Amino acid sequence: MSTSSVLSVFRLPSLLKLNIENVKAVLGRETAIRQIDFEHEVLKELDDEDTRYAILSHRWGTEVGYEEMVGLMKMEERKRDEVRQRSGYQKITESCKQAMKDGYEWLWVDTCCIDKRSSSELSEAINSMYRWYRNAQVCYAYLNDVDKPFFPIERNDSKLDKSNGWPEWFVRGWTLQELIAPKEVEFFNEHWMPIGDKWRLAPVLEDITGIPREVLTSGLAAKRLSVAQIMSWAADRKTTRVEDRAYSLMGLFGVNMPMLYGEGKKAFQRLQLEIIRVSGDQSILAWHPQKPRSGSVLAEDPSDFRCCGRFRRLLIAH
Numbered sequence: 001m002s003t004s005s006v007l008s009v010f011r012l013p014s015l016l017k018l019n020i021e022n023v024k025a026v027l028g029r030e031t032a033i034r035q036i037d038f039e040h041e042v043l044k045e046l047d048d049e050d051t052r053y054a055i056l057s058h059r060w061g062t063e064v065g066y067e068e069m070v071g072l073m074k075m076e077e078r079k080r081d082e083v084r085q086r087s088g089y090q091k092i093t094e095s096c097k098q099a100m101k102d103g104y105e106w107l108w109v110d111t112c113c114i115d116k117r118s119s120s121e122l123s124e125a126i127n128s129m130y131r132w133y134r135n136a137q138v139c140y141a142y143l144n145d146v147d148k149p150f151f152p153i154e155r156n157d158s159k160l161d162k163s164n165g166w167p168e169w170f171v172r173g174w175t176l177q178e179l180i181a182p183k184e185v186e187f188f189n190e191h192w193m194p195i196g197d198k199w200r201l202a203p204v205l206e207d208i209t210g211i212p213r214e215v216l217t218s219g220l221a222a223k224r225l226s227v228a229q230i231m232s233w234a235a236d237r238k239t240t241r242v243e244d245r246a247y248s249l250m251g252l253f254g255v256n257m258p259m260l261y262g263e264g265k266k267a268f269q270r271l272q273l274e275i276i277r278v279s280g281d282q283s284i285l286a287w288h289p290q291k292p293r294s295g296s297v298l299a300e301d302p303s304d305f306r307c308c309g310r311f312r313r314l315l316i317a318h
Helices: 020-028 038-042 067-070 076-084 089-103 121-134 175-182 201-208 212-218 227-232 265-276
Strands: 007-009 042-049 052-056 105-108 140-141 184-187 192-199
Touching: 007 227, 052 076, 052 089, 052 121, 052 175, 089 105, 121 175, 140 201, 175 201, 175 212
Parallel strands: 052 105, 052 140, 140 184
Antiparallel strands: 007 042, 007 105, 184 192
């Protein structure tokens, strides 16, 4: 198996061996979890092209990491209980329940399926992320700030003033590719109730994100998209690390580059150079900063492309 086609996923067969009435006990009780060998049964490397699996998309909060998930049963009881009470652990167990309900044996969750202690594994995972979401059978999008039993179709600036009046999931950097890449995206509210999928919600999602509904339903190949137009979708999105403003866009442009956390805004310059190297689309130079500046012909940030949502692809003549 080639390194580029490997991903670590949660294994659910050990849960499926128990009858359906015991699922909650397996996922939620200490006595049932003791029956599982986390290191060998729960996490395993598989080929993403041959495996049927579900994948989770979510906002980050108090998460559970790879090392904690693998070593959960080796922890002293107080620490283990603290881990299991985190909101991040609840997201894992609830998405496991949904995957099992939908008939999937495997689940991938970014917080605990990547060993971030290894810089090489982290770099490989980030470079492979778009493909992993694209090859998943379904993506579960968890909107923890939606408390209604239906998808919000109108802005709520008073309640969601920090995220343009929409659930915060729609303004995070990494969730952009997680909306576009998968064939199927199912949305869930804070109680893990299903509130719609991206096919039926495509018109609303287009209004929220600026992404054409044909792209939402059929992928990036559905329209003749320009680099500037794709960049515009990321203009108002946020990431915790400034470098992730660039790294989260690599899959959308089909480019790869090494991760260099600490390089700051240089990451976005490297991204543009990689795009120029593989594409003849001149719209990458059509950015317009909010404030006049001199210097490089390259943009400093995706926000420089905010007004490029209708730009057509411009090719260099040979």
